[in-house]
Amino acid sequence: MHKVGIADTTFSRINMGKIAIDELKKGASLQIERYTVPGIKDLPVACKILIEEKGCDIVIALGMPGSKPIDKMCAHEASQGIIQAQLITNTHIIEVFVHEDEAKNEEELAWLMERRTREHAQNVIKLLFYQEQLQREAGTGQRQGFADIGAIRQ
Numbered sequence: 001m002h003k004v005g006i007a008d009t010t011f012s013r014i015n016m017g018k019i020a021i022d023e024l025k026k027g028a029s030l031q032i033e034r035y036t037v038p039g040i041k042d043l044p045v046a047c048k049i050l051i052e053e054k055g056c057d058i059v060i061a062l063g064m065p066g067s068k069p070i071d072k073m074c075a076h077e078a079s080q081g082i083i084q085a086q087l088i089t090n091t092h093i094i095e096v097f098v099h100e101d102e103a104k105n106e107e108e109l110a111w112l113m114e115r116r117t118r119e120h121a122q123n124v125i126k127l128l129f130y131q132e133q134l135q136r137e138a139g140t141g142q143r144q145g146f147a148d149i150g151a152i153r154q
């Protein structure tokens, strides 16, 4: 059975890990290992541990960068660490970041965080079990969270 790692943060204002696990369980029979850390800069090593020590086949890294310039810098640094962890382990880490200022108010932020988390959890199921489905969606302007933007041409 495939094992999926869930790395999430206490900084986030929504329980993204719980949502991801709920979506994964709805879509497939999987083993799940969760690792919660304080913030996004702690995610790269959590993901690496989930892969190398906990035997996860793929990981979802969930986080909420705040709206200040320092938070944006943290997000960039965290992303670079997550990419490095993917290259070192040769394993996908699907980064699900929702920036606090992407939404116009708290209600929209909560909605966006849930939507993006669920849609990326579905992507993880596709990566593990339905590669052909992803190929059918290639070039179709898919987005996670807000509406898909669509293809420019068929």
Ligand SMILES: Cc1nc2c(=O)[nH]c(=O)nc-2n(C[C@H](O)[C@H](O)[C@H](O)CO)c1C
Pocket (backbone or CB within 6 Å): 009, 011, 012, 038, 039, 040, 041, 042, 063, 064, 065, 066, 067, 070, 071, 072, 074
């Ligand atoms: C400035 C800052 N901003 C964020 C953020 O926007 N989102 C987040 O999840 N975490 C932030 N952190 C915390 C760091 O990611 C990290 O948890 C601490 O530096 C401890 O290693 C920090 C320090």
